Structure formats: structure tokens, C-alpha cells
């Protein structure tokens with residue numbers, strides 16, 4: 337338990353005491369207290385058909401989120417770790433009721449029964465999965481859909497109103513590459529007010545990356561290039577921590593690959609390379625070539641749904657290069673899908689920052705109760721002061737605020753050392769090694785040497801009379817981060 341988590345807990349307990357005579361508020365605050373100890377809540381958001389549910393499945397490693405156009409894709413759905421599979425529908429009005437747990441062809445089916453999506457507040461799926469132990473994933477309906485209601489539900493969930501904080505601690509925002517319409521997508525991203533999303537709790541995914549350039553073999557290479565361009569764009573930097581290109585469908589299929597699929601792909605890989613290339617020029621050609629062929633049209637249709645043209649082309653080439661079983665092929669496909677990069681980014685930006693993101697959610701929650709102003713009179717003063725004290729006193733929050741300001745360009749660090757400063761503030765991960773740009777597992781004496789060098793370097797900036805006030809303050813914060821690293825190593829008294 338970190339000092340920050342302790343402080344957040346203290347503020348919540350104080351608030352529960354202040355609001356003890358208002359049962360609804362007190363109960364809600366109790367929920368927030370429980371939330372502190374729960375896994376981090378990460379919402380997956382984006383436009384309709386951006387590939388949200390598919391990516392969620394890739395992250396879980398199972399097909400738990402329905403990807404068809406059923407009623408259930410229009411409901412906010414939570415996926416939590418649980419000992420046994422269970423699905424519960426929470427209506428807006430009335431008591432929650434369990435739904436049948438059914439799988440069809442490996443995919444979980446969520447049947448709302450007689451309840452319409454509009455009547456559903458949320459569906460909660462408990463599912464035993466390693467990846468859900470540390471993170472609860474929340475699938476949200478597509479934003480800016482043809483049905484106003486659906487997008488309203490997502491916006492309401494992610495950014496309820498000025499006074500109710502969002503229920504997610506962090507957001508993965510999916511966007512598809514829109515040729516020459518970068519500005520438009522950025523506006524859409526901002527307009528939707530995603531999750532009170534500040535740059536620090538949002539990671540963007542360039543989704544369906546295999547479709548870029550019509551699914552050519554170098555699609556992922558192009559997609560990574562585009563993601564890098566977005567990352568460097570000052571506007572995008574102001575909106576999110578990072579941009580990663582992911583071919584979600586490929587990742588989902590790789591994580592759930594079956595023997596029969598490998599067998600069919602291996603048969604395709606045995607066809608003359610040029611012939612297969614020609615077949616793969618379009619979906620129609622590929623299907624037509626199934627007539628009287630070893631791999632039938634029906635099997636081809638299934639492969640298309642699971643892999644896409646790009647995935648089939650890539651898989652057959654990997655099999656030719658020696659991926660001789662489902663496990664070997666799956667590993668290669670996951671490597672190429674961009675999923676590992678995303679997992680790494682989620683780890684450094686979200687999991688390693690768990691406590692600060694949780695504490696942020698908790699303080700936002702108490703603050704929202706205070707601002708709703710249903711009077712508890714003079715007791716509120718100490719509570720407000722306590723929130724301010726934690727917000728201004730915890731260096732973790734100073735780091736978050738500063739990283740946000742640096743990303744939006746409202747504050748700048750000395751140009752030569754700007755990247756170094758952002759890294760020291762925890763931009764690339766909160767561990768000492770990540771902050772110092774060292775490999776994980778670097779011996780602690782080397783970490784300490786690097787930290788001392790950084791401390792000296794940044795101390796010099798703080799006494800440079802040529803720098804403006806805001807920059808000097810920012811440099812002081814970096815110095816404080818260096819001191820924090822050293823204190824953590826036990827080398828500062």
C-alpha cells in the first residue's frame with residue numbers, strides 16, 4: 337500500500353463520516369472505497385465498428401465480447417475476473433438478474449432476453465482469466481453511431497456530467513486510420529469528451545491496422561509509421577499518452593487459434609505462391625478459388641472471418657517459413673499484430689500507475705459529492721482542505737499534472753533535455769529504470785549513479801536565471817522525481 341493510496345483512503349473515510357446521515361451518498365462513497373482495492377478499470381472506447389470488442393477479446397485471450405451486431409453490443413459491458421463464469425444484467429429500473437452463460441463456436445453469447453439495450457444500465461461478466469486479475473475491462477458501445485442513443489450511452493458512461501466522475505480509471509481509445517482526414521478524427525476524439533480523459537489516462541490505438549493499404553503484406557509496417565506520426569503530432573500528444581497500431585482481429589484469432597485452422601492454412605500454403613497471391617487479391621477471388629479445391633469455399637469463408645485477407649496471406653507465409661503448428665503460428669501472429677506493444681504500453685502507463693490513477697478517481701469522486709452541494713455545512717471545510725492537501729502534496733499528482741501540461745505545450749522544459757525530463761517524470765513508466773532510460777534489471781548501483789547524474793543535471797536547470805518561472809518550477813518537479821528515485825533506492829536519508 338503506497339502513501340498515496342493511504343491518503344485517498346483517508347479522504348474517503350472522512351467523507352463517509354461527514355455524509356453518514358445521507359445513506360445514498362454514504363453508500364456510494366463506500367463503493368468508491370471498495371473500488372480502491374479493486375483491479376484498475378480500463379474502458380475501451382471508440383467509434384462504431386472500430387474493433388473494440390475484438391481487441392478486448394485479444395487482451396483477454398478468449399472470445400468473451402460479442403462482435404456481431406446483436407443488441408448486447410449496444411450495452412456497456414464489464415469483464416471482471418471471477419472464479420466461475422457468470423453474466424448479470426443490471427437494468428436501470430429493478431433488480432439485477434442473471435443471464436444464461438452460453439458459448440457458440442467458442443464465443444460467449446450474451447442474450448439480453450426481453451430486455452432492450454435502452455433498459456440496460458450495464459451487463460457484468462465474471463470470467464476466470466489471468467489478464468482480468470489486474471484489470472477490469474469495460475466494453476462500450478460505439479460513439480457517434482447512427483443511433484444517437486447508443487453513443488449517448490457511451491458518452492454518459494465515460495463522461496457522465498460535470499459533477500459525476502467517470503467509472504473508468506483509464507481509457508483505451510480506438511480509432512481507424514482515415515486517409516487525409518486526420519484533423520476530423522482528432523476533432524471527433526476531442527468532441528466526445530472521452531472519460532474526462534486527460535492525456536495521462538488515455539492510450540490511443542490505431543485499430544484494424546491490417547486494413548491499412550488494403551491489407552498488403554507491409555500493412556503493419558505502414559500502420560506503425562502512421563502511429564509514430566500521430567505520436568509526434570502535438571495535438572495528439574495533448575490528447576493521449578501514446579498511439580499504438582494493433583491488428584485486433586489477427587491478435588484475437590491468434591490467441592484463440594485452433595488446430596483445424598492451422599491445417600487449412602497449411603493446405604493453402606502448399607499452393608503455388610503466385611497462385612495463392614492472385615487468389616488473395618480480393619475476397620471474391622479467394623472464395624471462388626474454393627470451388628473444387630482442397631480448401632473449400634465454406635472453409636475459406638470461415639478463415640476470412642477469423643483472419644481477414646491480410647491474416648491469411650501472413651499466416652501462409654509464416655507456415656512456409658516453418659510455423660508448423662498452431663502454437664508456433666499463434667506466437668508469430670501475436671508478435672506481428674502489435675498486441676504485445678499495446679500490452680506493454682498498458683502496463684507502463686496504467687498498471688504501474690495503478691495507485692495514482694485509483695487515487696485520482698477516489699478524489700474526483702469525493703470532490704463531485706462536495707460540489708453537488710447537498711449540504712453538510714461546516715463539516716465540508718476540513719474535507720475540502722484534505723483533498724487539496726493530498727492533491728497538492730502528493731508528488732505523483734504533480735507529475736501527472738506536469739506531464740499533461742508538457743503534452744499540451746502550456747509548459748516547456750529546456751529543449752535539450754525535454755525528453756529526459758519527461759522520462760524522469762514517469763512518462764515511459766514509473767519504475768526507476770524506466771525513468772532513467774535503463775534496461776529493466778540494471779544493477780542498483782548503476783541505477784543510483786544514473787539517478788545522481790540526473791539529479792545534478794536537473795538541479796543545474798533550476799538555478800539557470802535564463803529560464804522562465806514556469807519552466808524553473810517544472811525543472812524543480814523533475815529534481816523532486818530524481819530525489820524520489822533515490823529515496824526509493826534507499827540512498828537518500
Ligand SMILES: Nc1nc2c(ncn2[C@@H]2O[C@H](COP(=O)(O)OP(=O)(O)OP(=O)(O)O)[C@@H](O)[C@H]2O)c(=O)[nH]1
Pocket residue numbers: 383384385386387388389390391402403404405409410476477478479543544545546547582583584585586641644
Ligand atoms: N480486418 C479487420 N477486421 C476487424 C478488426 N477488428 C475488428 N474487425 C471486424 O470489424 C467488425 C466489428 O468489430 P467489433 O470488434 O465488433 O467492433 P466494435 O467496435 O466492438 O463494434 P460496435 O460495438 O458495434 O461499435 C467485425 O466484423 C470484426 O471482425 C481488425 O483488426 N482487422
Ligand SMILES: [Mg+2]
Pocket residue numbers: 388389390402403409475476477
Ligand atoms: Mg462492440
